[in-house]
Amino acid sequence: MTKFSAYRWSISLLFGLSSYFFGFKTLSTQAESLYSPIPLTSINEVSDTLSDKDIPTGEGGFARDYIVNLKEGDQLAVDLISDDFDAIVVLLSADGTTVAENDDGPDGSTNSLLFSRITESGKYIIRVQAFGETGSGKFILKVSRLRPTN
Structure with a gap:
């Protein structure tokens, strides 16, 4: 694997994980706002x-x-x-x-x-x-x- 393709792979992974975690946080926040005793x-x-x-x-x-x-x-x-x-x-x-x-x-x-x-x-x-x-x-x-x- 070349340095350039390793860099692109790392950026893609970072972007994917960021999207997953930010998306998950958004879903969690939405769920919390739906629950109101x-x-x-x-x-x-x-x-x-x-x-x-x-x-x-x-x-x-x-x-x-x-x-x-x-x-x-x-x-x-x-x-x-x-x-x-x-x-x-x-x-x-x-x-x-x-x-x-x-x-x-x-x-x-x-x-x-x-x-x-x-x-x-x-x-x-x-x-x-x-x-x-x-x-x-x-x-x-x-x-x-x-x-x-x-």
């Missing part, structure tokens, strides 16, 4: 619908995410009620780590009730999802910060 502010009850337009779980069902700011020491109760699907509620930290989850409530129904104590202040995701292929439908999400009595 629904903010939960002071509202503690939400009536909503889980549909096939939400996040596919890979198990045949779907998930809808809500974002909430929590403080260290908060005690959280999350109640997820649906007559349309087998409800699962998951609490995720900002980095996507599962903090807590619940599939079936203590009453033996397919509703979910989750309790968790927050150990680090920050943003958290409350994920509403259907178990397996149970699908979609209407639900009520109740989020309460439990306060100790004095």
